[in-house]
Amino acid sequence: MKIGLLGLIMSNFSDVNYDKLRLAADIGFHGVGAHLTVPASTISDEMAQRVKGVFADQRMPFLQLWGPYPYQVQP
Numbered sequence: 523m524k525i526g527l528l529g530l531i532m533s534n535f536s537d538v539n540y541d542k543l544r545l546a547a548d549i550g551f552h553g554v555g556a557h558l559t560v561p562a563s564t565i566s567d568e569m570a571q572r573v574k575g576v577f578a579d580q581r582m583p584f585l586q587l588w589g590p591y592p593y594q595v596q597p
Contacts, residue, residue: 524552526555526583528557528586531556534565535565536569538573540576544580547581552583554577556587561589562587
């Protein structure tokens with residue numbers, strides 16, 4: 523069974539780097555998903571290409587992407 527990791531990336535992609543993906547691979551995960559904290563339309567093409575390159579270089583599949591959503595429970 524292959525297990526993926528969600529929640530490692532929760533940002534506007536600015537925190538995606540080789541160390542973070544290497545950590546996921548080193549502890550046995552076979553893919554990573556991300557939760558964007560900004561609308562996808564605000565991420566530049568250059569940033570998207572950089573992130574795609576980091577995933578490809580680490581041979582880590584990008585499993586899932588989801589964006590910001592409203593709180594389900596109001597404080």
